[in-house]
Amino acid sequence: MVQGGEGRHRTAANARNCAARNTASCPIVVEVEGRKTITRRGWPSRSKQSAAAADDPNKVWTEADLAAEGEKIFAANCAACHQANGKGVPNAFPALDGSQIVNGPAEAQIDLVLHGKANTAMPSWKQLSNTDIAAVITYTRNAWSNRSGQAIQPSAILAARGK
Numbered sequence: 001m002v003q004g005g006e007g008r009h010r011t012a013a014n015a016r017n018c019a020a021r022n023t024a025s026c027p028i029v030v031e032v033e034g035r036k037t038i039t040r041r042g043w044p045s046r047s048k049q050s051a052a053a054a055d056d057p058n059k060v061w062t063e064a065d066l067a068a069e070g071e072k073i074f075a076a077n078c079a080a081c082h083q084a085n086g087k088g089v090p091n092a093f094p095a096l097d098g099s100q101i102v103n104g105p106a107e108a109q110i111d112l113v114l115h116g117k118a119n120t121a122m123p124s125w126k127q128l129s130n131t132d133i134a135a136v137i138t139y140t141r142n143a144w145s146n147r148s149g150q151a152i153q154p155s156a157i158l159a160a161r162g163k
């Protein structure tokens with residue numbers, strides 16, 4: 001079932017870099033009784049990737065890696081309302097480009113994305129993994145004209161869930 005072995009062994013670091021880049025040619029990593037083994041089957045579907053990336057809340061990411069992951073989360077979950085260009089739709093969905101919430105203290109933004117806003121169309125995203133939420137928040141804080149330079153780590157999302 002699982003192929004691989006000594007000849008094709010790669011380091012975990014390479015596999016992680018590959019996962020962060022998420023290119024179609026990257027192999028997937030399968031956990032076999034605690035050992036990481038590379039298979040040659042190519043990437044699974046997007047949702048399975050998310051599940052596989054979910055969820056090491058203690059991993060510390062670079063801003064660039066989080067933002068790259070977050071761009072995909074945004075396209076899949078947020079762009080329908082807030083638009084890929086972050087400008088939203090007037091009188092319906094606020095712009096995240098230039099938003100005071102997105103450019104303000106991270107705690108308030110994390111709270112809003114985790115729990116949504118009652119009596120508005122903004123849903124709760126707590127079903128996403130800590131890593132996915134950290135990634136999409138980091139992306140929006142550094143996309144378009146937003147320039148926080150900040151990485152919001154998965155551990156901050158985990159901590160906010162308990163509040």
Ligand code: HEC
Nearest residue numbers: 077078081092093094099100101113117120121122125136
């Ligand atoms: C179904 C439409 C919809 C989707 C999908 C959606 N939002 Fe929202 N979002 C809204 C609405 C409506 C508001 C405004 C709520 C209010 O009235 O304060 C909002 C507000 C926000 C705000 C506050 C902006 C501001 O300046 O007031 C942020 C940040 C935000 N959303 C992030 C996200 C993220 C991140 C995602 C994807 C994970 C997402 N939203 C998906 C509808 C949506």
